[in-house]
Amino acid sequence: MPRKPFVPGAALVAAAALAAGLTGCTGGSGTDGGAADAKSGDATASSQAAEPGRYQTLPEACGLPARSTLRGMLPGDGQQVSGTEADKLYGGQADITYDTDRRVGCRWTRETTAGTRHLTLDIQRVVSYDSAVSDDDKAQETYDTKELAAQIPAGATGSASPGTPPPSTAKAKDAEANKTDKAGKAEGVDKGGNTGKQDKPSEASEPSADPSGSTAPRVLDDLGDAAFLNDKLITADSGVHRDVTVVFRTSNVIVTIAYDQWSTDKAMLPDSQELQDKARSLAGELVENLSE
Template sequence: MAYVPGVALLAALVAGCSAGSDADDPAADSKPGSPTVTAAPPGKYRTLPESCRAVPRSTLRDLLPGTATLPGEQQDKVYEGTATVTYDTDRKVGCRWKSDAQDASRNLSIDFERVVSYDPAVSDDDRARDVYAKKQEAAALPAPSGVTPSETPGGPASKPAGGTPSGSPSGSSSATPSAAPSGSSTGTGPDADLRPRLLDGLGDAAYLDDELTRAGSTAQHRTVSVVFRTSNVIVTVQYTEQPARVTEVPDSRELQEKAQALARNLAETLSD
């Protein structure tokens, strides 16, 4: 009988600990009618296409002229492309193609980036919108109207290498020019629509950049980039031409039309 009080005390302590555990349980603190945090919806795309198979061979023949004259095995090697090295094919994939012809060499690349938000309060689409906005800002697209760009042999320079808008005359800077297409220097002529710009009707948002670059005494090469976002995927198309002759300048209109056509086809493929 002398041990009965001790047993009663032990039972009371156990009961007290059980009550304390309930107090630490977050569910026990919840009150009826308290707001519930809802996770942001996931993006539309959960996977990415096989980048080196994303461009039909018929399109590659058009973008890489000269390849069709190669022997069969060499053609196949060019058209197969080279996959971009990536450590997470669920998040980023890409492919590169190159052809050398008598008149010029051409390079084509495509990249797919699937953006995922790890913040439950931010949707994948919103995160992708931020990533795309930074890319567009880095491109430093010229305004539709403003300072008259400088003249270069290939056309008006919209910005020097590095993406900073420039209004300095040709030859006043040693920086490698990154020029807008040949045409009007005021942005109001027949080729004004070829300047780097935002694009309509391509994904949720899109822009085009056009850079003409000199590399010492070698021929100028022009790179047209088309970047667009559709839901939580950002796609980049780059098409470059370098003529064999130093005196020749790659044609902006042709490169832009082909790069845009490919970008629109990729957007349609993603929507399927």
């Protein structure tokens, strides 16, 4: 049987196919190397991401203050309360929030013949959605906004622990009485010695009894990572009330304590030192509880 003739083109086609196969293998190896490089880059970017905050959840706010702390902050008229009444009084009323891992709160109120006291606790967990900004840094930005809004005097600092008391409350009350007396005289007294009708005091915001002392609004330098205290005396037609606020940050959590006392008798001004000491004591207790 005659042998088929050899066709050179077929050999060339086979050679080309072999070369293409070798090239394909080489290209596949290069693709794998590129994927490895991409994965390495992702790992590097991930390692450079900002650290998450310490807190990923929040505790139940109403259960944080100790019962003894609440009894001191919400004193009565000396009367005893039953177990059921005490549970309702000191159990507090929880705030309604949509995400209890991001924000929780609680409030307490006690009315007495001397006035009414309110205590409010707000706890916020701050989360940064920017990979270049840590949760702690974002929380510090939020804290700074609160401090700026409170208009805390620059350079005003103090210890977070109850320290040396300011001038006595009696002196503060005497000063307030003298100021009121001078205001009455300034309005005029008729020749018969009768004073004219005085206008009702309008609502006004005043600093604490001792603006230059330890009760003045200030930054607290030993409470959490950052903290400040604000103190305002409000005088209105319905009475007077002193509002003390302590705000502190620990990692990515910001806690706000609002504590006030109302008095229907304008001659009985709420004691700034007492309210501040109790609010700061609660703040120190909360820092320890959150650190556990």
